[in-house]
Amino acid sequence: MTTFLALTTLGIVVGCIYALTATGLVVTYNTSGIFNFAHGAIGMVAAFSYWQLTVAWGWPAPVALALILLVGAPLFGALVERVLIRPLKGAAVDLSIVITLGLLLFLLGLANLAWKPRVSRVLPQFFAHTDPVQIGALQVTINQILIVVVALAVAGALRVFFQRTRVGIAMRGVVDDPDLAAMAGVSPARIQQLSWALGSTLASLAGIMLAPLVTLSILTLTLLVINGYAAALFGRLKSLPRTAVGALILGLAINYGIGYLPGGGFFSEIQPAIPMIFLFLIL
16 A cells, blocks of 8 residues: 555656646646647756756755746747747648647757767756655655645646736737637737747746656656647547646556566566657547
């Protein structure tokens, strides 16, 4: 029973991280109609930037987080929308795919230049020196609690944002009917730019949260964040609640597979492929 609870806890934590990145992907897709294949690479670059500021340069973690999540990530998302995405209006779908894949390769190349792959890097967990919390027979770290709290806070904030604020309602209006929204005084281009800034911020937050749980590797981190794509498709690239449910199912499936599938032979080989199997079934 203790093993089951431990695997469930880890699954929920990983699912919350996938929910963050998948939510950002859904937000950008809904306002622009473009599937951002570089979404995972944005989270990877943010995680390495956070390591550079906190570990390599010794910046305080709150300052580094504020700089990346409140300044760097939104500005990067807005720049990508203005330079790469906005000119694609009315273009063929294959062109938008090439552009976002090109951005993915550019970010991977940039990261390989800035942070040499052969150098080993470790990003400490948040509150790593605090004692775990005992819940019955299960020990839960402060970092795990923080991830769940952040995911719930983001979900609640997005719900309020889309239903109670003028900008959030305008964003939903642009998704449903951009021409009608423009007649009401809303700038579809500005709203789309805001959505890409928000999506970039959520991808960065997911990357920073995920990095302490895995090896700080450029390719590994990018692929792990990409696992959130399956959750986004579970929500049909439209429903944020369904996306969150899909992310939790994926996180639990991965950890149950690691914990319960036999350790050798065929089952050990398919464990890393569980997210892709999940994605295939959804498609």
